[in-house]
Amino acid sequence: MIPFNKPYLTGKETHYIYDAVNAGKLSGNGKYTQRCQEFFKERYGFGKCLMTTSCTDALEMAAILINIEPGDEVIMPSFTFVSTANAFVLRGAKIVFADSRADHPGIDESSLESLITAKTKAIVPVHYAGVACDMDKIMDLAEKHNLFVIEDAAQAIDSYYTGKDGVRRALGSIGHLAAFSFHETKNIISGEGGMLAINDEQFEKRAEIIWEKGTNRSAFFRGETDKYGWVDVGSSFLPSELITAFLWAQLENLDNIQVKRKDIWHAYSDKLKNLSNISFPIVPDFSTNNAHMFYLVCENIDDRTNLIKYLRDNEILSVFHYLSLHKSPFFVEKHDGRELKNSDNFTDRLLRLPMFYELTDSDLDKITSLIQKFYSF
């Protein structure tokens, strides 16, 4: 069976975990946590970085930081993971779901202004498959209406956006805040894990406090305050050093991982591009492709169901992805009734093919030949 995903290990993960264990510091904010944070900041130009136990937790930190209160509205795509929404629902926000673009699952930037009201507090663009949303449009809108932008960059590590000023910026470095995931399905992994990038300086001090369970512990240990106590809300957002030590091995191999994944992505693209029955991922000129995912868009849900079955019968695991959140059991009664047809479209028709570092040329040949065969009937 060719799995849909297989976590890639560089070989040094247990070495660094062993080092962390031997150093006798296994709780959060140790050597490896700080090393990872510095790496991201340096390489991608993020502001302050704080490692978290998950991308979900990074989004929750963001929701606390921008002071979401009951009644505040937050705009995000319906075609996203539940955590994008839950992080704000937990603070009492009303979620306003936007549609996806017709040509891409990312948020339809042109639909956003009509969704903004006096209660809107934030826009959460999701860089689906590591492909950038048009951040110039979103940041301009945010500035005009005094909104915060929180990039859900769960899938977007090592991908870039080039704006109208011609400057190439890393995804996650543009919004006021950005959340990343290192879940085992991502390009670089730590089993579970995430990070909050804090690009707007006004949030830096408070972010550290919220991260440290609402205490000024970090400032205390830096000698900036003489007492350490309860100063704010917060949670235990810090991951163990076991997690960040593991991640460190991945970061050392990031370039290598990215080269390999891009090769796989382009091989898929080359071997399937002749097919007229399916559409392919588009990558707008303003975005790079970090090869997080290779997906097809089938003609309709039956076609997709049949293809999934055909591939499974031939020992290949392909999977569909999100179900429009505005139609979920939790939200359907709360939704304002707008039709979000592109989101529903990707819900029904998008199909993800196996994508992982150790996918071999022969795996690729097998998968693409079978898809060719499926569409030749």
Added chain:
Amino acid sequence: MIPFNKPYLTGKETHYIYDAVNAGKLSGNGKYTQRCQEFFKERYGFGKCLMTTSCTDALEMAAILINIEPGDEVIMPSFTFVSTANAFVLRGAKIVFADSRADHPGIDESSLESLITAKTKAIVPVHYAGVACDMDKIMDLAEKHNLFVIEDAAQAIDSYYTGKDGVRRALGSIGHLAAFSFHETKNIISGEGGMLAINDEQFEKRAEIIWEKGTNRSAFFRGETDKYGWVDVGSSFLPSELITAFLWAQLENLDNIQVKRKDIWHAYSDKLKNLSNISFPIVPDFSTNNAHMFYLVCENIDDRTNLIKYLRDNEILSVFHYLSLHKSPFFVEKHDGRELKNSDNFTDRLLRLPMFYELTDSDLDKITSLIQKFYSF
């Protein structure tokens, strides 16, 4: 320098982590997570157990499960860790702080009934130092006033309470819900980590959903539902298998760890009991002692400050503990003005001595001799 704490490693931690890494399943709810959960359920008679990224997160799950809403009141001791309070503050609760007992930092059970109002939703007893609160009194009160009891059992693994029925029950198995910590300062550790024990069956199904980010993923994979989607609020409370694999090595050695810690605790007690200037931990007849902590209560704050300094000058790290939360910068303006003198007393006078598996007899002799010397001046 004799540290205050040193994480103990059984030697098998990296072995099990290596096994988890090789199994290729590093995200949450894998083999080791399930193994740990079964262990706790079997050994301690807890209801359903769910591993979490921290005790803080377990408390947050509890607050969501009992549907805390703005205005609800939750009673807990002021002498506790910030997370006990923050977990409920994050859901909008009003915290009503109770005093400690005069003879112990645990909540003063006799003060509770006067704090209950029509808005009270829960009582959160904290089993300080692993010593039981009088759970019969608390459960009776909860039943009378229709309240939930959430045991903050962060320090209380492997400790027991014997009620008026003569039955010995594990701490964490008595309240409707209970939260444990496996932070590196605890008896058994995983760096960061925690667990929620769900003893009231009504919460079992929803707990699993909240744990899985508000989705019915677990039920879906058991074949109980044909769709997997967003059905509730939730977060990413699951720890990576890296964390639970590490913990598994500790659980295999739990008995050994506990014997050693109890030996150290009793050695401290024997070597210091002659001193009349300090008071010692009491362990009520209804409670066992899990040797989580050995503390002294000094005569006053100056005495304690001097003793800490004296020990530090002699290369021994002893530490004070919580600062009354009702007087914290975050809460002081929200407090109703009641004096909580026992809580303040322990804030000023309680001193924790080094306590860890690898503390040697000669360390113990050195520490206790110095304390004897300090009080002989």
